[in-house]
Amino acid sequence: MLIQEKMQQTHFSSSEQQVIDYLLSHTEGWQDQTIKEIANQVYTHPSTLIRIAKKLGYSGWKELKEAYIEEITYLTSHFATVDANFPFDQSDGVMSIASKIGTLQKMTIDDTLSLLHHDELQKAKQYLLRADTVKLFGGNANTLISQEFALKMSRLGKPTSVSTTFGEGMYEAYNLPESSCAILISYTGENSYLLELLTVLQERKIPVIALTSIGTNQLAEKSNCTLRMTTRERLYSKIGSFTINTSICYLLDVLYSCVFGEHYRKNFNHILNVSQRVDNRRSTSEIIREKNPQDVLNALDSWIPN
Structure with a gap:
């Protein structure tokens, strides 16, 4: 459950709810404010913000603030141009669909990273x-x-x-x-x-x-x-x-x-040795055709530390 969802589903006092409403309606502008400055914005005491943090399962306001900022940053990043649920529509042609799915996958990797x-x-x-x-x-x-x-x-x-x-x-x-x-x-x-x-x-x-x-x-x-x-x-x-x-x-x-x-050279040698014995595929394409295994190892020796 997201922090925003917890805020909407947790019961708060009237003074606490004022703070919650402020945080939910202002995704920007309060991140650099102190606890006292935020409390002044909604005419309450800083202790109110600490009570809110504990109700939401955090040790204090600082921990809640850091987690909430991280959540907002994530939710407002990456997926600005493509909808993850409907990345294309019925009017898109095949190349348009291909382009949008490509964009979606690139965004997804950046998002996950x-x-x-x-x-x-x-x-x-x-x-x-x-x-x-x-x-x-x-x-x-x-x-x-x-x-x-x-x-x-x-x-x-x-x-x-x-x-x-x-x-x-x-x-x-x-x-x-x-x-x-x-x-x-x-x-x-x-x-x-x-x-x-x-x-x-x-x-x-x-x-x-x-x-x-x-x-x-x-x-x-x-x-x-x-x-x-x-x-x-x-x-x-x-x-x-x-x-x-x-x-x-x-x-x-x-x-x-x-x-x-973790064991780059050892693992590569293992994969190479086994593949030489079990993989009998051949190709006429110069790009994917296998090189002499020893040449590959010599090339690796030039940049992999012993």
């Missing part, structure tokens, strides 16, 4: 590096998206799989080795099935990486670390889950790349 925080990403990387096996859980569409990540991780020598059999998730959660890591994917963060899985994983002390929307939700609050996906689409009144799918793919690609980058 803006939500990444170093410490959370670093924690997720360490959980994956320490894990002997990785398991992904999500809804039907999310499990399909996750298959490519599982394939790349497994080829890297990190056994990774996606829970795909309906009704088997609980058994899989209970049977995961203690040295595992789980990734739970939910746009709302309130999927009851995934929250049950989360409880099992926590009981077994298996670290959980959550991929979910911005704002407060149970999955984000209870997981060991959280990576936020772009949060622009409604649940079902939309043409398709374009931004959600792109955001999930991007985050999973980032996680894979972070794991790969």
Whole structure:
């Protein structure tokens, strides 16, 4: 749930409501003001703002202010020219549709990147590096998206799989080795099935990486670390889950790349050696035709540290 939504759904006293109305109607102009200056704007005492912060679940006004500014900044960035729910309309031709979907995907990646925080990403990387096996859980569409990540991780020598059999998730959660890591994917963060899985994983002390929307939700609050996906689409009144799918793919690609980058040379050598043995594809195109493997390694030696 967004802070704006919490403000609208929480019961406040009349003096507190004056502050809330001021904050909701002024997305700019108050961010650089002190607590006393804001209180003066609505003819109340600074302690009123502190009470509001605590009612909304924050330790004090400073914490609420920082979180609310971050939320406003996110919601007013990136998606100025394309509607995530209806990126094209019935009058658009094929090239216009192609252009708008291209713009939407570029905006989605920029949007998701803006939500990444170093410490959370670093924690997720360490959980994956320490894990002997990785398991992904999500809804039907999310499990399909996750298959490519599982394939790349497994080829890297990190056994990774996606829970795909309906009704088997609980058994899989209970049977995961203690040295595992789980990734739970939910746009709302309130999927009851995934929250049950989360409880099992926590009981077994298996670290959980959550991929979910911005704002407060149970999955984000209870997981060991959280990576936020772009949060622009409604649940079902939309043409398709374009931004959600792109955001999930991007985050999973980032996680894979972070794991790969930890032992870059070793991982590349492994991928190259195995691919030489199992990939028999050929091409007449000079652009995609493979070079001599030793030439590739020599080129890497010129810029990858030992």
